[in-house]
Amino acid sequence: MKLSQSEENYIKSIYNLQSKTEKVNTNSLAAFLDTSAASITDMLKKLKSKNLLEYKKYYGFRLNGAGNKQALKIIRRHRLWEFFLVSKLDMEWEKVHDIAEELEHVSSAELIEKLDRYLGNPKIDPHGDPIPDEKGVMPVLKQIALKDLPHKRNAVISSVSSQTPQMMEMLNHYGIKIGSPIKVLKSFVFDGSLQVKIAKQPECIISGLAAQNIFVYDT
Amino acid sequence: MKLSQSEENYIKSIYNLQSKTEKVNTNSLAAFLDTSAASITDMLKKLKSKNLLEYKKYYGFRLNGAGNKQALKIIRRHRLWEFFLVSKLDMEWEKVHDIAEELEHVSSAELIEKLDRYLGNPKIDPHGDPIPDEKGVMPVLKQIALKDLPHKRNAVISSVSSQTPQMMEMLNHYGIKIGSPIKVLKSFVFDGSLQVKIAKQPECIISGLAAQNIFVYDT
DNA sequence: TTTAATTTTTAGATTTGTCTAAATATTTTT
DNA sequence: AAAAATATTTAGACAAATCTAAAAATTAAA
Structure with missing residues (x-):
């Protein structure tokens, strides 16, 4: 499934909020994405129609299995690029987030798998966050x-x-x-x-x- | 100046056509971008209003100084990424074009300069095309x-x-x-x-x- | 348990980039 | 140089993603 940059950003944000609260609500996502509540509702309808989301009007929402899988794919790309920027290009880890935010939308699977191999299959990114593997599994790190x-x-x-x-x-x-x-x-x-x-x-x-x-x- | 992906793609295409013909005309650009002539006209107005283009109705068009500079910036990014994909990720040179087409729109100047340094300031990409330097100067290669x-x-x-x-x-x-x-x-x-x-x-x-x-x- | 406050959704507008079809300008042909 | 062919632009519409303002639903408070 090919997703737009916007759709990817929403999915990633919902994933992040989900890890803190059970159900995500419209206003918190609006605040997180610095956008209007109306835009959230619009996009939720879209993501629901693509079967990535459990969503009942007025009752909050959360990603379903397919949505979670997509989120992990995007997070994997983001964190691999962050690792690349710091370890290979020698950028400062405080600065790489915004660039990775753009790079993460380049979706070639071959690119990401080769990048992963080239970087030595890293398990954590420069901020200390775990990098999901190619199957979307977060490494368990003690x-x-x-x-x-x-x-x-x-x-x-x-x-x-x-x-x-x-x-x-x-x-x-x-x-x-x-x-x-x-x-x-x-x-x-x-x-x-x-x-x-x-x-x-x-x-x-x-x-x-x-x-x-x-x-x-x-x- | 921040340009959209579309604007960047048009500029790059005009640059490429320009190197073959003196003035570019609407239909040839439409054919090149596989889009309608009307879309070309729309975008030309926009690029003209941003002062990147010499454009007189019905008389063809070409990039001006600022437009050329932008084009070279985009081409530099594209070719550096191609070089990266082939030399570091070990991808085949026939396959890297489409991926570089996406990567080239990530516009952080710091990213590109660090990538350039990391790659050893390459002068030609894997297809044998020259890579403009950070000032937009094409290397003269004998x-x-x-x-x-x-x-x-x-x-x-x-x-x-x-x-x-x-x-x-x-x-x-x-x-x-x-x-x-x-x-x-x-x-x-x-x-x-x-x-x-x-x-x-x-x-x-x-x-x-x-x-x-x-x-x-x-x- | 009504009223008030909050949250969420709808309605309608806007911007960007695209399209088709029609109109206009230019070029070529006869 | 008028007619035909070609090239270009305009007009109007559409989809995506956003917005503001208003309406509807839910939750909290009196």
């Missing part, structure tokens, strides 16, 4: 504290718990970014500090306290 | 017979003169494709044959006759 990551295991930084200026200063210094590949080389029992290798940067030491507040996906 | 290419010079295969099945068989065997990087390692005076290195493939020997019929851009 998030653990860096201090609990076994040695030599390839992992990816997923989040940081403390966002104090002091912490941020240190993260910046070590070039620690969401999505950066990381590996623990050695741990020191004395103070819990770790010797780690982050992305392409030289090895460095991270304190035990930092290692408790940095979380990674063990892939 | 095309010479492979037999006249100096040793060790980095060149790119641009065309083949003879397209007999026998020739094609040989080209396929050696993996010779338009756009492949090529370098002459050694030449044998006795029969004019050359030892060459093509793309990532192992070194091979090409006959003097073949070397007369294969043309390259000396970059």
Whole structure:
């Protein structure tokens, strides 16, 4: 099924809202898309007629199986492009969203599968969000504290718990970014500090306290 | 200036037709875009109002300076993406046009400049067409017979003169494709044959006759 | 349980890009 | 140079996606 850019944007937005609330309602989607409630109603009719949506007037709506599948396809494209922009083109992860928003609508299946292979079948995007596979399955990623990551295991930084200026200063210094590949080389029992290798940067030491507040996906 | 996809497609098409005929006329553009003459007239008015076009009713039209600049920007994006698809994603050059047709409308300047750098500032796309630089200047590429290419010079295969099945068989065997990087390692005076290195493939020997019929851009 | 407030939908208009059919201009032919 | 053929433009309509304003349905409040 060939969808217009608008239809794709609506589907993706509904998917995102759905993951937070059970049923999505017109006004919240209107707010999310910064558009009028009337436009939402118009598009809902259209998506319903294409059998992507469960929708009863005045009762809210949610994607059905087919709609969810479409959403995952679009999200997959978006996140793969984000990964590309950061890891290959060296763009900053804060900036790639809007560009990926455009690239995601290029729908060639061959393109996306080759891009995926070229990128090494990444499991999470630069914002730390999981990338659905070619069948639309979200990878299940267990998030653990860096201090609990076994040695030599390839992992990816997923989040940081403390966002104090002091912490941020240190993260910046070590070039620690969401999505950066990381590996623990050695741990020191004395103070819990770790010797780690982050992305392409030289090895460095991270304190035990930092290692408790940095979380990674063990892939 | 932000242009719609349609506007960009018209501009690009006019540019292409212009390179063949002096003035473009309504019907030829309609045929080229597989659309009605009336649509052409509609869009011409729009492009004229945006000052991209010299257009006098019933007298044909052509892009002005600003229009040409826009066209070159779009062509640059198209050809860079084609290069990416072939050289990085390993797609076949016959298949990349349609995908590049979609990618070319993603207009972030930063994206394109970073893509260009990432690809190594290529000068020709996989079809052998030159890629305009970031200022919109088409590179001037001198095309010479492979037999006249100096040793060790980095060149790119641009065309083949003879397209007999026998020739094609040989080209396929050696993996010779338009756009492949090529370098002459050694030449044998006795029969004019050359030892060459093509793309990532192992070194091979090409006959003097073949070397007369294969043309390259000396970059 | 009526009234008030909120949410959602409908009605009708607008913009962009397209179309067909008719009108007009230009070019070619006789 | 008038008629015929061709090319181009205009007029009017249509579909997609949006909007505003008004109507209808639902929910909350008094």
